[in-house]
Amino acid sequence: MMAANTFDAMFSGVIGQEYQLLKLICPFATEMSRLVGFEVGEYCKSKSEPQAIVELGGGTGITTLAILSADERSSVLSVDNEPAMQNQAKQSLQRWADNGRLGFSGDDALSALTQLESGSVDIVASAYTLHNFEAGYRRQVIQEIFRVLKTGGQFINGDRYALDEVGVHTRNTQKEVAGYFKALKEINRLDLLEQWIIHLFNDESENHIMRESIALQQMIEAGFERIQFKSRHDVNALLTAQK
Numbered sequence: 076m077m078a079a080n081t082f083d084a085m086f087s088g089v090i091g092q093e094y095q096l097l098k099l100i101c102p103f104a105t106e107m108s109r110l111v112g113f114e115v116g117e118y119c120k121s122k123s124e125p126q127a128i129v130e131l132g133g134g135t136g137i138t139t140l141a142i143l144s145a146d147e148r149s150s151v152l153s154v155d156n157e158p159a160m161q162n163q164a165k166q167s168l169q170r171w172a173d174n175g176r177l178g179f180s181g182d183d184a185l186s187a188l189t190q191l192e193s194g195s196v197d198i199v200a201s202a203y204t205l206h207n208f209e210a211g212y213r214r215q216v217i218q219e220i221f222r223v224l225k226t227g228g229q230f231i232n233g234d235r236y237a238l239d240e241v242g243v244h245t246r247n248t249q250k251e252v253a254g255y256f257k258a259l260k261e262i263n264r265l266d267l268l269e270q271w272i273i274h275l276f277n278d279e280s281e282n283h284i285m286r287e288s289i290a291l292q293q294m295i296e297a298g299f300e301r302i303q304f305k306s307r308h309d310v311n312a313l314l315t316a317q318k
C-alpha cells in the first residue's frame with residue numbers, strides 16, 4: 076500500500092493546486108481517492124490479466140490518478156459530463172492517455188454505461204459522484220453497473236453515504252459546514268464557501284440524499300453480492316460489492 080506522504084507528493088506534483096485546495100476544504104476526500112485506489116490495487120493483484128476499469132465522475136483526475144497508480148497494467152475509461160472538470164484531468168493525466176492506459180468519455184454516467192457491452196468490465200470505481208445523482212437516476216446507474224460488470228467483477232465506491240441515524244448524520248454535516256467556514260475564511264475565499272454551501276443543500280435534499288440502508292437495498296435488488304462498507308469517516312464511506 077502506498078504511504079500517505081508518497082501519495083501526497085505524487086498528487087501535489089501532478090494535480091497540484093487543485094489537490095491542495097480539496098485537502099483544505101474536505102481533508103477526507105483526498106484520502107478517499109487513495110482508499111479507492113487501494114481497493115482497485117488489491118483486486119488487480121489477484122488477477123493475472125490486465126483489468127478493464129470504468130471510473131464514474133473522474134472530475135479533475137484525483138481519483139483517476141489513484142486508480143491508474145494502483146495497477147500498472149490496467150486500463151481506465153474515465154467518465155465525466157462536466158468539461159470544465161474533465162479538461163483538467165485530460166491536461167494533468169495526459170501521459171497516461173498518451174500511453175494508451177487512459178481514455179475519456181464526456182457522456183453522463185448512465186449514457187456511458189448504456190453504451191458498454193454486458194459483462195465487459197472488471198471494475199467500476201468512483202469517488203464522490205453517485206451522491207450527486209437524483210435518486211431515480213442513481214437506481215438506474217446501479218443496475219447498469221451490475222450489467223456491464225463481468226461475473227466476479229467489482230464495484231468500488233467511496234462516497235457520501237448518509238447514516239440511517241438522522242441526528243448523527245445532521246451533526247456530522249454541521250461539523251463539515253463548520254470546517255468549510257474555518258478553511259475558506261482563512262484564505263478569504265467566500266466565493267468558494269458560497270458554492271460549497273449551495274452544493275451541500277443539493278446533496279442533502281430528499282431526492283438526492285444517499286441513505287446507507289436504501290443504498291444497500293438498491294445494490295441487493297440490482298443483484299450485487301458481498302456488499303461491504305469497508306470503512307467510514309463521518310459522512311464518508313467506502314463501499315465494495317461483487318457481481
Ligand SMILES: C[S@@+](CC[C@H](N)C(=O)[O-])C[C@H]1O[C@@H](n2cnc3c(N)ncnc32)[C@H](O)[C@@H]1O
Binds near residue numbers: 204
Ligand atoms: C465531487 S466530483 C468527484 C471527483 C473525483 N472523483 C474526486 O473524488 O475528487 C464529482 C464529479 O462527478 C461528475 N458528475 C456529476 N454527475 C455526473 C453524471 N451524471 N455523469 C457523469 N459525471 C457526473 C461531476 O462533473 C464531477 O466532476
